[in-house]
Amino acid sequence: MSEPKQLHLTAFMRPVSLHTGAWRYPGSYPDANFNLKHITSFIQKLEAAKFDAFFMADHLAVLNMPVEALKRSHTVTSFEPFTLLSALSQVTDKIGLAATASTTYDEPYHIARRFASLDHLSDGRAAWNIVTTGNPESAKNFGLDEHVEHSERYKRAREFYDVVTGLWDSFADDAFIRDRESGVYFDPEKLHVLNHKGDELKVKGPLNIARPVQGWPVIVQAGQSEPGRQLAAETAEVVFCSPRDLDAAKALYADIKGRTKAAGRDPNHLKILPAALIVIGDTVEDAKNKRLKLDTFVHYDSAIASLSIALGSDATGFDPDKPLPADIPETNSSKTSRLGVIQLAEKDKLTVRQLAQRLGGYSGLAFVGTPETVAEELEKWLAEDAADGFTVTFPFLPQGLDDVAERLIPELQRRGIFRKDYEGTTLREHLGLPRPKNQFFG
Amino acid sequence: MSEPKQLHLTAFMRPVSLHTGAWRYPGSYPDANFNLKHITSFIQKLEAAKFDAFFMADHLAVLNMPVEALKRSHTVTSFEPFTLLSALSQVTDKIGLAATASTTYDEPYHIARRFASLDHLSDGRAAWNIVTTGNPESAKNFGLDEHVEHSERYKRAREFYDVVTGLWDSFADDAFIRDRESGVYFDPEKLHVLNHKGDELKVKGPLNIARPVQGWPVIVQAGQSEPGRQLAAETAEVVFCSPRDLDAAKALYADIKGRTKAAGRDPNHLKILPAALIVIGDTVEDAKNKRLKLDTFVHYDSAIASLSIALGSDATGFDPDKPLPADIPETNSSKTSRLGVIQLAEKDKLTVRQLAQRLGGYSGLAFVGTPETVAEELEKWLAEDAADGFTVTFPFLPQGLDDVAERLIPELQRRGIFRKDYEGTTLREHLGLPRPKNQFFG
Numbered sequence: 107m108s109e110p111k112q113l114h115l116t117a118f119m120r121p122v123s124l125h126t127g128a129w130r131y132p133g134s135y136p137d138a139n140f141n142l143k144h145i146t147s148f149i150q151k152l153e154a155a156k157f158d159a160f161f162m163a164d165h166l167a168v169l170n171m172p173v174e175a176l177k178r179s180h181t182v183t184s185f186e187p188f189t190l191l192s193a194l195s196q197v198t199d200k201i202g203l204a205a206t207a208s209t210t211y212d213e214p215y216h217i218a219r220r221f222a223s224l225d226h227l228s229d230g231r232a233a234w235n236i237v238t239t240g241n242p243e244s245a246k247n248f249g250l251d252e253h254v255e256h257s258e259r260y261k262r263a264r265e266f267y268d269v270v271t272g273l274w275d276s277f278a279d280d281a282f283i284r285d286r287e288s289g290v291y292f293d294p295e296k297l298h299v300l301n302h303k304g305d306e307l308k309v310k311g312p313l314n315i316a317r318p319v320q321g322w323p324v325i326v327q328a329g330q331s332e333p334g335r336q337l338a339a340e341t342a343e344v345v346f347c348s349p350r351d352l353d354a355a356k357a358l359y360a361d362i363k364g365r366t367k368a369a370g371r372d373p374n375h376l377k378i379l380p381a382a383l384i385v386i387g388d389t390v391e392d393a394k395n396k397r398l399k400l401d402t403f404v405h406y407d408s409a410i411a412s413l414s415i416a417l418g419s420d421a422t423g424f425d426p427d428k429p430l431p432a433d434i435p436e437t438n439s440s441k442t443s444r445l446g447v448i449q450l451a452e453k454d455k456l457t458v459r460q461l462a463q464r465l466g467g468y469s470g471l472a473f474v475g476t477p478e479t480v481a482e483e484l485e486k487w488l489a490e491d492a493a494d495g496f497t498v499t500f501p502f503l504p505q506g507l508d509d510v511a512e513r514l515i516p517e518l519q520r521r522g523i524f525r526k527d528y529e530g531t532t533l534r535e536h537l538g539l540p541r542p543k544n545q546f547f548g
Numbered sequence: 549m550s551e552p553k554q555l556h557l558t559a560f561m562r563p564v565s566l567h568t569g570a571w572r573y574p575g576s577y578p579d580a581n582f583n584l585k586h587i588t589s590f591i592q593k594l595e596a597a598k599f600d601a602f603f604m605a606d607h608l609a610v611l612n613m614p615v616e617a618l619k620r621s622h623t624v625t626s627f628e629p630f631t632l633l634s635a636l637s638q639v640t641d642k643i644g645l646a647a648t649a650s651t652t653y654d655e656p657y658h659i660a661r662r663f664a665s666l667d668h669l670s671d672g673r674a675a676w677n678i679v680t681t682g683n684p685e686s687a688k689n690f691g692l693d694e695h696v697e698h699s700e701r702y703k704r705a706r707e708f709y710d711v712v713t714g715l716w717d718s719f720a721d722d723a724f725i726r727d728r729e730s731g732v733y734f735d736p737e738k739l740h741v742l743n744h745k746g747d748e749l750k751v752k753g754p755l756n757i758a759r760p761v762q763g764w765p766v767i768v769q770a771g772q773s774e775p776g777r778q779l780a781a782e783t784a785e786v787v788f789c790s791p792r793d794l795d796a797a798k799a800l801y802a803d804i805k806g807r808t809k810a811a812g813r814d815p816n817h818l819k820i821l822p823a824a825l826i827v828i829g830d831t832v833e834d835a836k837n838k839r840l841k842l843d844t845f846v847h848y849d850s851a852i853a854s855l856s857i858a859l860g861s862d863a864t865g866f867d868p869d870k871p872l873p874a875d876i877p878e879t880n881s882s883k884t885s886r887l888g889v890i891q892l893a894e895k896d897k898l899t900v901r902q903l904a905q906r907l908g909g910y911s912g913l914a915f916v917g918t919p920e921t922v923a924e925e926l927e928k929w930l931a932e933d934a935a936d937g938f939t940v941t942f943p944f945l946p947q948g949l950d951d952v953a954e955r956l957i958p959e960l961q962r963r964g965i966f967r968k969d970y971e972g973t974t975l976r977e978h979l980g981l982p983r984p985k986n987q988f989f990g
């Protein structure tokens with residue numbers, strides 16, 4: 107019998123948690139945004155649990171919310187990803203380090219350099235989450251009044267990728283001979299000047315940095331629009347996505363793997379990792395209660411605003427302790443969103459307050475149960491080609507992370523679908539991805 | 549009697565050394581460019597010796613040299629400064645971390661974020677070496693054909709500084725109350741939106757990061773042109789400069805301190821630290837011989853090209869083992885440079901080969917002698933108001949650094965002009981600089 111397909115797990119982090127109420131949860135570290143000791147302990151636990159990689163969400167602006175909601179959110183500020191991950195590279199040995207970097211509001215020479223440097227500093231553990239930057243507030247921090255148009259952003263992203271990977275290949279892997287005797291530090295035949303002149307970018311090169319340990323840092327892509335998927339198919343080695351449920355995930359998986367094949371690539375060299383909140387309890391009920399309790403920490407003012415936006419109707423007049431009224435009008439701006447909300451309220455039997463707090467907290471895909479029931483679900487997703495693993499989010503820290511590391515991971519290992527130890531040293535090796543050849547020096 | 553004026557010492561580094569021949573010196577680490585273990589050992593030694601800060605030179609391109617010279621130079625590639633210094637923040641506790649960042653080829657939102665993040669990660673040890681970027685090759689890596697014009701670069705630099713410091717002040721020092729009970733994470737009255745609209749830059753803000761530990765990271769400036777000095781007077785807290793000798797240093801010192809006073813600032817809050825190569829030997833002769841030996845590792849091809857450029861005349865026909873010919877014509881492009889070279893050859897009694905290798909290696913200010921003679925000279929510069937300390941360069945690593953740390957530093961301590969231990973924890977405290985008030989929340 108051949109080995110069962112293996113899960114890949116990436117931790118999708120905010121220092122306090124992605125859930126907006128988590129900083130108020132008992133035992134949480136509300137100051138973790140700028141307290142590196144806490145983040146260090148998180149990543150060390152993730153490494154002990156053999157996660158593939160650690161990934162920190164990132165934005166180029168304070169999120170655009172009314173200040174009444176913003177003032178309640180711990181996601182307003184945190185470390186910048188390159189500085190943070192470089193620091194963390196020194197307190198870990200094996201776990202991958204994925205940083206978000208924008209192709210819209212940065213320059214390819216800078217991005218190529220920083221990832222190459224992080225890859226050298228970490229002995230081959232860097233990954234680049236290519237984003238075109240969704241948040242329109244970012245534009246205003248970079249000299250613009252308005253966000254660059256969507257298709258334009260993706261056009262630049264595609265070319266940006268070519269430039270960055272071209273710069274990484276500036277030196278052959280064996281360019282640096284450092285021959286003391288003859289006084290030759292590198293072989294000039296093994297230096298390539300890119301001289302890129304495209305529609306969007308003009309970059310001469312060469313990069314002033316040796317080829318990364320991994321050849322290229324691992325390429326991650328997280329956009330889900332049509333051009334986002336296409337970019338993934340052509341360039342990505344890992345896809346972060348956020349399907350609602352198993353069926354949506356299967357459809358997305360088939361679509362992206364199909365496009366990858368059509369682009370002439372091996373679909374096994376692209377791993378699809380849906381984002382999922384994981385809440386572990388002693389019983390399924392216990393886990394559900396933890397989640398409900400967590401949601402209660404989302405302030406009602408922010409919660410109800412989130413519900414109003416999702417429904418496309420003012421929800422402030424609803425009775426917070428009753429189910430959702432039946433007669434919510436359909437508006438043009440929010441058809442699918444409204445329907446999703448109504449279905450969620452029915453499925454989880456939520457009051458208006460609970461529903462609002464769910465939406466204001468974290469309303470994406472979630473696995474809530476015992477180590478056994480959650481492992482069962484993850485295994486099912488893996489077996490049914492809905493995922494190659496997950497981009498795991500923790501409900502609250504440190505306990506929610508400890509529950510996954512100490513209770514779920516051993517159950518996944520017992521089932522033979524997750525490593526008991528790292529087999530290689532680089533992130534590419536953890537993910538089972540080949541090291542790319544240098545395009546100029548075969 | 550009051551305490552004598554104290555020296556401030558910053559290490560001005562390239563991983564292998566700034567001297568282009570150093571990688572061939574016996575005992576050197578030619579692979580240090582991408583071998584973090586070596587750089588870690590260097591910075592830990594500098595911290596043990598109580599240096600104020602560690603500074604890594606940086607460029608946004610491969611230096612523009614004919615490939616025949618370039619192939620012999622270890623300065624062709626190295627780590628990117630933010631990633632490197634962030635990593636080093638985790639293997640040190642007290643020493644300052646100074647990074648070069650360009651105001652010409654980067655964005656203030658990115659720069660403000662990265663320095664703020666480094667300052668948080670290092671508990672208040674970051675410094676920003678503001679440069680307008682001298683190397684014209686850089687332009688070609690950022691979409692341009694030609695370098696941005698000098699005065700234009702400085703105009704943008706001045707405004708860039710205002711934007712970055714304004715972004716650092718986005719949140720009051722006490723903005724983050726994190727009150728679990730009321731669910732208020734920060735006080736919105738203590739958030740300032742910059743809304744900068746100037747001639748060169750438009751940046752809305754706020755920064756998505758808490759105010760740096762030091763209020764603002766320490767501002768370093770290294771340009772020496774007229775607008776460079778003026779920028780220093782208005783903004784800098786540390787000036788890196790490269791005067792030729794004591795008299796030039798005194799004149800520069802008086803000029804910059806005078807301008808600082810004229811700009812309405814306290815001249816004591818700007819520290820002038822000339823760059824100096826320090827070579828320590830058992831006798832003065834021994835130190836001089838070490839330096840001569842080091843110079844011999846500069847390949848003659850590169851060396852003679854450097855001499856030709858400095859003289860403004862082709863030097864390839866000169867007898868390498870004779871003194872410089874007397875009849876070198878004066879050309880328009882190199883009057884001062886030619887004269888300086890002729891004087892150097894006479895003063896140090898150098899053959900053509902030695903002179904060429906000096907110029908191809910490191911030809912700036914140097915202190916070469918025993919711990920006592922060098923300490924004597926540094927003390928004289930300090931007493932005569934030529935410097936507030938030095939930006940120290942080591943001839944070769946690790947030995948040249950060990951000689952300074954283990955032999956020169958104790959001698960400076962014995963004379964009472966250098967600290968025996970750090971008194972504070974932040975770089976500002978090491979340098980005796982005040983923590984700036986938040987301009988929006990006094």
Ligand SMILES: Cc1cc2nc3c(=O)[nH]c(=O)nc-3n(C[C@H](O)[C@H](O)[C@H](O)COP(=O)(O)O)c2cc1C
Pocket residue numbers: 118162163164165206236237238239240241327328329330331332333334335346347348381497
């Ligand atoms: C799991 C996941 C993580 C993401 N993380 C980030 C992030 O850190 N920063 C960011 O700007 N966008 C992030 N995104 C958003 C996408 O990168 C993308 O910018 C957005 O979806 C808009 O692209 P699209 O129009 O192609 O969907 C993330 C998306 C997903 C699914």
Ligand SMILES: Cc1cc2nc3c(=O)[nH]c(=O)nc-3n(C[C@H](O)[C@H](O)[C@H](O)COP(=O)(O)O)c2cc1C
Pocket residue numbers: 560604605606607648678679680681682683769770771772773774775776777788789790823939
């Ligand atoms: C000690 C010292 C260190 C410097 N380090 C850098 C550096 O790392 N990167 C850089 O681009 N320029 C560096 N410079 C150059 C200056 O920052 C400046 O760009 C150059 O002198 C041109 O400015 P100017 O025309 O005002 O002199 C350094 C200068 C000195 C004196």
